[in-house]
Amino acid sequence: MENDQEKKSGGEKTIPKTPETPKTIAPVEISYKVDEQEININSEDINQLFADIKKYNDQFSPGAMITRSIFSIFEPRTKLGGDKTQETPEEHLDEETKDQQVVAFFVISKHKKLLEKLGLSLKPVAEGATIFVVGDDREAKQVQMMIDVVNKDHFLAFLNELTPEQVESAGLKQNLEKIISTLSQQIVGHYDLVAPEQEAMELFAGMEKIIAEYKRLKINGPALDELEKYLQHGKNGSLREYVAIKQKGLLSPPGESFGPADWQKDSTPAKLEQSWNEAISVLKNTKENPQAIRLYEELSEHLKMCVEMAIKSLESLKYWDAATIDKLRTILETAQQKINELAM
Helix, strand or coil: CHHHHHHHCCCCCCCCCCCCCCCCCCCCEEEEEECCEEEEEEHHHHHHHHHHHHHHHHHCCHHHHHHHHHHHHHCCEECCCCCEECCCHHHHHHHHHHHHHHHHHHHHHHCHHHHHHHCEEEEEEEEEEEEEEECCCEEEEEEEEEEEECCHHHHHHHHHHCCHHHHHHCCCHHHHHHHHHHHHHHHHHCCCCCCCCHHHHHHHHHHHHHHHHHHHCCCCCHHHHHHHHHHHHHHHCCHHHHHHHHHHCCCCCCCCCCCCCCHHHHCCHHHHHHHHHHHHHHHHHHHHCHHHHHHHHHHHHHHHHHHHHHHHHHHHCCCCCHHHHHHHHHHHHHHHHHHHHHCC
């Protein structure tokens, strides 16, 4: 029997894999002082905070909200007193909005003291995805719990007390990564960089030291790299331009994230023209900032490459008729001319 098994496997014995032992989480007590105030935090409380944030984000994710919307059409809602009634779209939207606010209130209230110790705050933010629309002007949007740094001294003192070994053993690494990932989202999508609010000012005032602490704790990765880019552009005076470029994905490589090289593959002529006009407007604004000249040159070269690739790809778009292809070509060639004119 053993010989048969060896023949089937090319003469090599198959060694059964040993199941991986789940990583043991070892809670730690973290103690530090800020302005002579003694602060004590248990790592389990931090991990529970992020478990509750994830639960909230999952509850109000697009998939969960769409599922509830579909069920509301077919399943009557039980009112107080036990009576059942069919929910109208307006009633469902009211219930969904109320749930978002109520659940957020309980999550924030539950972790209020911990957040104050960490120098952080939570707030529910409506993200870009519209889940469903009711009538002409009412819509339900995806809501996610976002993090702000409201006291950089508290947050830095907390980070400074940690060791790389504690971050790993206490299961904190993934949650600390989520903090900087969320902060990057805030910079791109929610902070006003023309008239910054207190949260944005607090973050940028402490960002260099926060990045240094993360590196010391060996928490590296794309989220930290992105935060470091925001810091460098902030120092160079080109942050607003860089954020505008990020918001529209103008530096996305061809074939990734549906960037400028790929817009024509799934855009009407009107939409393609709008996208390229917006891209050229961002390029023009970037050129006008003397502190953003290197960023302008990078974006200009990238857009030149993208528009050239886009023009060449038109012949392969068999799902468009000849008239549409001609319109797309005219739009792309006009964009190409404008980019070249700006470079003169």
